[in-house]
Amino acid sequence: MKSTLKVLQILLLSLMLLFSASIHSQNKIKVACVGDSVTFGAGIQDPEEHSYPAQLQLLLGTDYEVGNFGHSGATMLRNGHKSYWDTTEFKKSQDFAPNIVIIHLGLNDQGNNNWPNHKDEFEQDYLDMIAVYKSLPSKPKVIICKMTPTFSGHHWFEEGMRENFKEIQSKIETIAKKASVDLIDLHEPLYRFPEYFPDNLHPTKEGAQIIASKVFSAITGDYGDLNLPLLYGDNMVLQRHDTISFNGTANYNDTVTVQFNNDTKLVKADFNGQWNLSFPPMEAGGPYPLKFSTPTKSVEIENVYLGEVWLASGQSNMDFMVRDMESAATVLKDSLNDQVFLFSMDGKTLSGEKFSADELKNCNAADYFESSGWTTSNAKDLESFSAVAYAFGYTLQKKLNVPVGIICNAIGGSPTQSWISRESMEKQHETVNLLNDMRLNPMVDTWVAERIELNMEDHSKTKIKARHPYQPTILFDAGVMPIRDYNIKGLIWYQGESNADHMDLHSKLFKMLVADWRSHFQNENLPFYYVQLSSLNRSTWGRFRDSQRRLLDIPNTGMAVSYDVGNEKDVHPIKKWIVGQRLSKIALHNDYNFEIGYSGPLLDFVNVIGNTLEVHFKYGEGLKALNSPSVKDVFIANADKVFVPAQTKIVNGTLQVWSPEIKNPRYVKYGYTPFSNGNLVNSYGLPASTFSNCIE
Structure with a gap:
């Protein structure tokens, strides 16, 4: 009798557990990931573990059930060569009874076998698919995605795919508005990581992780609470006389409160976690307190100044430190200025040896730079700061008598092309070739190409996804994108040594660089003042200096001559204070209306x-x-x-x-x-x- 009762108890417990599991399963939020090979996980080892839907499942946890309904090669177009409408995955995704549908389609539509003949059908086909999902009994929330990147190395890139891709992205934005659905931007975060796209179309598991993270945040509204841009912190300097813009990320729909200089403004974070607000222009002054807060987090910045903000960039002669310049001891003793504030962005990986595995891990857009935060120009912090940039900032401060902030992100040895955005480099055939042919490229100065080859030796065997800091676009991705929303007065630039063997190409690249940075800093007249290369016993340098002179045809540029303070045998002459002062004279005349001599003949x-x-x-x-x-x-x-x-x-x-x-x-x-x-x-x-x- 006891034995029978025990069996009945065990049976009853089992039934209860099964019933509980069934109820839990029914209560799970179902997410259908609809898409092509990127959704499926093509090219990823073990896609059932590392595709973006699989990684999304781990992020969402047990309260969600994620279904992968990706079909390789599928198009959104009904008349496409492999229409998603005709796949078994389309039917299965509906039978799944989803509560949320994530659609990422369009990549296969960009091919010339689809787009030219059927482009006018794309918008309606997409709207119809959204309607199909919305009409399901489960009444799911539909979210669509801007496409992940197609990189320039794709063999159809210059045969129409580049233009087709842009058309489709634009149409997807229009479709989101017409269908009143939310839109996830999967392009921008991945566009800065070409190393995660070995075949120029399909992401690695690292790229899939970025997609999963973006989709997770879109579903949950969780963007990691309040996060502020790189340049925000104690002793930061804001540009006087300009609209003061603050931005950052926060959880969706959270109210962000910003208190600054006895004024308070509020804004809600949008669907993508972005927020921004503005204060009116102010005169120079400070220090002022600044506070950012959400319902669950606050960040207080004690000392904020209003003054003049300049960005210093380029290669090693801009990165050249105060402690190594002529008269360094005197500068570090007698030329300290507590109204000049420094922000240094230093490259983590740079050497004349083969990169180690740990160094390779830093060779990407997210990890390459290490930042100092804002410091005053005390001797300890100043000695490792850019000598040219400090001389420039010091001279400005003495003349203007306002706080001056100098941001320096120069990287020794870097060529011009590493500082230009991918969107600009992809426009012209010559620079597309520079993007695609990375190994000992004849358009790259020999020293640069050989240094890349040396540093990246056997890199493929490590399975670490990396780019060299001298390769095209990486320093823009890592060092300009994070600061482009910060208002600056202008730029000083000392670079060209690593492009001096190809001066005609450099002239084209330099023009691209200036236009590119002005576009990204949203100021078409942004002052851009550069240093003409010094004297050095290298055969091309005379002609190169003259090519730099001709670049003064670019509006609102200026050039500081430096051949008279060069060194016959050393590419790093030490008379840096003179160079910084000459740059400051250009700025003082052009931007601050000082009647001074600022140019040689x-x-x-x-x-x-x-x-x-x-x-x-x-x-x-x-x-x-x-x-x-x-x-x-x-x-x-x-x-x-x-x-x-x-x-x-x-x-x-x-x-x-x-x-x-x-x-x-x-x-x-x-x-x-x-x-x-x-x-x-x-x-x-x-x-x-x-x-x-x-x-x-």
Whole structure:
């Protein structure tokens, strides 16, 4: 009898557990992930564990049931080559009775076998699919996604796919509005990680993790509570006289309260966790308290200043530290200024050896830079800061008598292309090739290409997804994207050493860089002041300096000449204070209306007078040869462009040049010797730029 009772008890308990499990299963929130091969997890080892729906399941936990209804190759288009409408996954996703549907389709529609002939059908087909899911008995919430990236290495990229992709992304935004559904942006966070797309279309498990995280936040509204941008912190400097914008992320629909300078503003975080609000422009001053808060978290910043904010960038001569400059001890003792505030972004990985596994892990857009936070210019923090940037900021502060903030993100050895955004590089065939051909590319300066090869040796064997800091776009992704929403007054730039062997390409890249950064900082007139390379005994440097002079045709740029403070054998000359001061003179004149000399003589035009060339200059007032009766490093040529040393004389503010060997002169060069002893200056003592009226 007891035995029978025990069996009945066990049976009853089992039935209760089964009933409880059934009820729990029925109460689970069902999420249907609808899509193509990216949803399915193509190219990922063990997609049942590492596809984005599988990783989403882990993030959501046991209260949710996630179904993977991805079908490789599927199109949204009903008339596409493999329409999702015709797949068994489409039927299964409806039978799943979902409570939430996540749709990520469109990647296969961009092919020329689909888009050109059926593009006008895409919008209605998508709206119809949304309607099908919305009409299910389970009445699910439908969320659609902007497509994950298609990278330039795809073999159809320049054969229409680039343009088709953009059209589809635009249509998806329109569809979201028409259907009144929420939209997840899966493009932007992944676009900065091409290393996670080995075939230029399908993400690795690391890329799938980013997708899962974005979808998790969209479903739950959980964006990790209040998070603030990189540049926010004690001693931060905000740009005076500009609208003061604050932004960040918070959980969906949370109210974010911002208290600043006795004013309070509130804003709600949107579906994507984003929030931003503005305060009116203010005069220079501080320190002021600043507080951000949500219902569950607050961040207080004690000292915030209003003043002038500049970004300093480039390669090693901008990164060159105060402690290594000429007269460093004097600067660190007598030129400290507690109204100059420094923010340093330093690259974690840079060496002349093969990168270790740990170093490789830092070679991506999320982890490459390590930031100092804002510091005052005390001796301890200043000694490792950019010498040129500090000289610039110090001189500005002394003239303006307001707080000055300097952000420096320069990386030694970096070429121009590493600082340009992918969206800009993808527009032209020449730069698309630069993006795609990464290994010993003949368009890349030899030193740069060999350093990449050395550092990344056997990198593929480590299975660590990485990009070299000298490869295209990575420093933009890692060092510009995180700060682009911060208002700055302008930019100072010292770079070119790693592009000096390909000066024509550099000129194209530099123009792209300036336009690109102005676009991302949302200021088409953003001042951009750069340093002309110094003197060094490298064969291309004279012509390169002249190519930099010609870049002054870009509006609202300025150039500080530095060949007179170069070093014949050292690419890192130590007279950095002079260079920073020259940059500051440009800013003080152009941006702050100081009537000061800010440019050395610049070639204006050349007249031919018999066997003599008469060279006219802008900014040539008080033209003279410094410490010599004649101007040095001047050459002259006939139409054949065979140059010989020239004799010179300065007459009424013009430079006259001639040679007994040249009977019909047409061309002149000045300062073209790589390590130049050129000595032409104006009344302000500022050196003339390297120049020639001969374009080689």
